[in-house]
Amino acid sequence: KNEVEQSPQNLTAQEGEFITINCSYSVGISALHWLQQHPGGGIVSLFMLSSGKKKHGRLIATINIQEKHSSLHITASHPRDSAVYICAVLAPGTSYDKVIFGPGTSLSVIP
Amino acid sequence: EAQVTQNPRYLITVTGKKLTVTCSQNMNHEYMSWYRQDPGLGLRQIYYSMNVEVTDKGDVPEGYKVSRKEKRNFPLILESPSPNQTSLYFCASRFRGQAGELFFGEGSRLTVL
Numbered sequence: 001k002n003e004v005e006q007s008p009q010n011l012t013a014q015e016g017e018f019i020t021i022n023c024s025y026s027v028g029i030s031a032l033h034w035l036q037q038h039p040g041g042g043i044v045s046l047f048m049l050s051s052g053k054k055k056h057g058r059l060i061a062t063i064n065i066q067e068k069h070s071s072l073h074i075t076a077s078h079p080r081d082s083a084v085y086i087c088a089v090l091a092p093g094t095s096y097d098k099v100i101f102g103p104g105t106s107l108s109v110i111p
Numbered sequence: 112e113a114q115v116t117q118n119p120r121y122l123i124t125v126t127g128k129k130l131t132v133t134c135s136q137n138m139n140h141e142y143m144s145w146y147r148q149d150p151g152l153g154l155r156q157i158y159y160s161m162n163v164e165v166t167d168k169g170d171v172p173e174g175y176k177v178s179r180k181e182k183r184n185f186p187l188i189l190e191s192p193s194p195n196q197t198s199l200y201f202c203a204s205r206f207r208g209q210a211g212e213l214f215f216g217e218g219s220r221l222t223v224l
Contacts, residue, residue, distance in 0.1 A: 033213055042217035043201060086154070088213070099144070099203075099213065101154040 003027050004102040006087050012108045019074040021105045023087030026068065030097055034061050034072050035086040037104070043086070046072070077109045113138050117202050117216035124192055125224050132187045132219045134202030140214070141207040143185040144169070145177065147198040148218075154201070160185055161207065192223040 004025045013019050023032070034046040047054050047061040049070065054061050063070040074081055087102040115136045124130055136143065144159040156169030160179040174196055176188040185204075189196060200219045205211035
């Protein structure tokens, strides 16, 4: 079983729809990152969370530490939101905090 | 501007020809890491460094070397590349503590023939 799982694996939405991507993890963490990767492009950090909720424009990220679950919401989705969204957790270790990546969720927003 | 810079962005080479992918960051980050990304396998860590002259293996270190002689630079060395090292490579950096946001380079697409 993977330590970080995401659902759905693939998602197609119509422009304007509300989108939710879920991330569940099985290890203790100190922080969780949501990353975005456009086709053929680099990876950018959208959010870093250790508790609660953060909002940036049309993007909202929440985390429930007790349930070991995080969600990324996109309101009023747009074709430019089409990308792979990756959940990554920072797991405390003996010498350093290791980053463990989820498999990613591929989002396609159709005009 | 805070950034992680990788070079080259694209490279086609042949089996056995040594190559180096450079990575440089301008944020004074202690932690730097190399990942490879392959379809269906996601991002996997190759090597990481907690500070100058401190490096350690990640999950898939075979066939790779790294060095950290300066804080800003963390080159990835393929001494004798093989076709199974054809992949998309990312360098990343962050501050060592829990509050460190992850910064990624733009990626280096390597093809080994």
